[in-house]
């Protein structure tokens with residue numbers, strides 16, 4: 690149980706364009722391409738004692754591009770792939786909604802779709818997180834806005850190798 694564990698800093702990571710390439714609504718593990726250095730970056734976060742959380746907008750569900758079950762299935766696949774490389778993600782949160790979705794079941798202006806901070810706030814409430822030293826990494830301004838709305842610093846990933854981007858951030862957090 691998360692509640693029984695000691696508080697730790699947390700890294701909130703966007704998924705598409707940060708951990709896996711954003712080819713346009715990625716959902717099929719057979720077609721997923723990891724961002725270079727993603728596993729190494731996650732392993733470094735794990736070893737530094739951070740909770741690693743993924744917060745991802747998945748409006749492809751609302752758009753009817755893939756079933757909602759494909760989202761947790763992909764996340765399970767990601768963690769299996771990472772386990773083989775000594776890394777893991779502690780929790781995933783996704784938003785399947787869109788305010789103009791063709792599928793009525795997912796058509797809503799929700800509090801979880803970034804730039805709203807709902808997914809981050811849910812994780813902050815349900816895990817023992819030390820806010821000081823926690824941060825968000827995303828590849829869009831909506832990620833930065835969600836971080837700011839949750840009271841966390843956001844770092845905009847410009848692409849390239851994720852470990853090359855993240856390791857200096859981690860080093861800067863250490864004293």
Ligand SMILES: [Mg+2]
Pocket residue numbers: 703704705706707711827828829
């Ligand atoms: Mg993204």
Ligand SMILES: [Zn+2]
Pocket residue numbers: 783784785786799800801802
């Ligand atoms: Zn939502």
